[in-house]
Amino acid sequence: MPDCSALSALDDAGRREYWAALALRCTRELNSLEAANLLRHFGSAYEALQDVRLWPEAGVPLKKAEHFLDDSWRSKARPEWDAAKALKGRIVLWTDPLFPPQLKEVDAAPALLYAKGDLTLLSAPCVAVVGSRKCSQAAEDFASRIAEDLSRAGVTVVSGLAFGIDGRAQRSALRGSGRTIAVMAGGVDIPYPAHHSELYAKVAASGLIVSEFPPGTKAHPGYFPVRNRIVSGLSLGALVVEARSVKSGSLITARLAVEQGRNVYVPAPDAFHGIYGEGTKQLLMDGAFPVYRADDLLADLFPHLKQALRPKPEPKQEEHFARSAAPSAQPVPEKPVPPAAPSTTTPAMGDDEALLLSLLQAAPLCPDDLLLSAQEKDAGWNAPRLLSALMMLEVKGLVRRLSDSRYEVRP
Numbered sequence: 001m002p003d004c005s006a007l008s009a010l011d012d013a014g015r016r017e018y019w020a021a022l023a024l025r026c027t028r029e030l031n032s033l034e035a036a037n038l039l040r041h042f043g044s045a046y047e048a049l050q051d052v053r054l055w056p057e058a059g060v061p062l063k064k065a066e067h068f069l070d071d072s073w074r075s076k077a078r079p080e081w082d083a084a085k086a087l088k089g090r091i092v093l094w095t096d097p098l099f100p101p102q103l104k105e106v107d108a109a110p111a112l113l114y115a116k117g118d119l120t121l122l123s124a125p126c127v128a129v130v131g132s133r134k135c136s137q138a139a140e141d142f143a144s145r146i147a148e149d150l151s152r153a154g155v156t157v158v159s160g161l162a163f164g165i166d167g168r169a170q171r172s173a174l175r176g177s178g179r180t181i182a183v184m185a186g187g188v189d190i191p192y193p194a195h196h197s198e199l200y201a202k203v204a205a206s207g208l209i210v211s212e213f214p215p216g217t218k219a220h221p222g223y224f225p226v227r228n229r230i231v232s233g234l235s236l237g238a239l240v241v242e243a244r245s246v247k248s249g250s251l252i253t254a255r256l257a258v259e260q261g262r263n264v265y266v267p268a269p270d271a272f273h274g275i276y277g278e279g280t281k282q283l284l285m286d287g288a289f290p291v292y293r294a295d296d297l298l299a300d301l302f303p304h305l306k307q308a309l310r311p312k313p314e315p316k317q318e319e320h321f322a323r324s325a326a327p328s329a330q331p332v333p334e335k336p337v338p339p340a341a342p343s344t345t346t347p348a349m350g351d352d353e354a355l356l357l358s359l360l361q362a363a364p365l366c367p368d369d370l371l372l373s374a375q376e377k378d379a380g381w382n383a384p385r386l387l388s389a390l391m392m393l394e395v396k397g398l399v400r401r402l403s404d405s406r407y408e409v410r411p
């Protein structure tokens with residue numbers, strides 16, 4: 001990412017859209033659910049402010065519009081605007097093609113995201129991996145294996161950078177091609193917890209850090225449940241590795257995932273020899289899907305992954321409109337940095353997928369022959385590893401299964 005101010009990376013129209021988004025976020029008594037309804041109904045923050053008398057069309061009482069008209073929101077919006085000038089990162093607006101479509105589906109979706117790192121991960125298929133901060137070693141090891149295998153399969157692991165399960169999963173995910181997204185419960189520019197500053201830097205360099213909170217905001221206990229709706233909202237499903245009690249914060253993420261129509265997973269009771277917490281048991285009783293390995297998640301999410309990884313045409317930047325209410329003292333960059341568009345090239349492959357693809361170049365092969373050939377290259381190959389890589393190649397449209405069970409490279 002270019003080392004530039006988040007505000008200067010927006011063009012003139014983008015800045016005005018950003019100012020309009022801040023107006024919605026800072027209007028008294030307008031909650032995030034109502035702001036999201038306005039964005040969905042009108043298509044942008046700017047359009048929502050053109051005639052506030054129409055807010056009732058989006059289910060927002062006219063009284064809330066009156067709070068916008070009294071201009072009290074400006075005293076809160078201006079400091080956030082100024083903080084964005086100093087932020088080395090990006091602002092992802094609702095109108096930006098990079099704003100995750102699945103996050104827009106969340107009832108109380110954020111009006112914008114601040115980000116540091118690889119923005120293309122916002123359009124990648126994601127799975128949340130969360131759990132207790134004070135967790136067993138067995139649970140940490142389980143989270144590490146699942147996260148690394150998911151990432152090697154091209155799936156991005158989403159978590160909260162916390163101690164315990166979150167941090168272990170994100171460290172492991174960085175070793176795979178899918179990498180990881182850390183959702184902060186404070187400003188995107190403030191590592192939290194402080195002891196994870198090194199991990200924060202690695203995620204910012206090779207993955208992505210995101211937050212809806214203004215730059216400079218310190219993490220607060222009340223912000224964690226708010227943050228969790230983004231963790232689950234970015235993801236196709238959520239794996240709760242360990243929840244020691246029925247009051248565990250991880251259960252908030254699980255509940256939000258269910259409300260958002262996401263799949264929820266827990267380790268099978270005999271998946272590892274560690275503490276099987278009361279919170280985990282409750283999730284299992286409530287219908288969470290038990291898993292032993294990453295392959296179980298990949299198989300269950302196969303239809304969603306196939307859709308998410310299908311190459312899409314390059315989106316066009318939506319036209320923004322000028323708004324006189326925006327601060328006028330900000331000069332337009334001579335060469336504004338346009339929002340990066342999602343890649344339209346072949347989806348990234350892990351090492352396992354690349355090896356299998358090379359083996360299939362000569363002729364179609366059945367799984368048994370593929371496994372033998374792979375083991376000649378690396379003795380660590382086994383059937384689950386082979387099937388996981390084959391599944392992801394099929395999902396990405398790079399290979400296809402023939403009627404005689406052999407696999408071949410798609411022409």
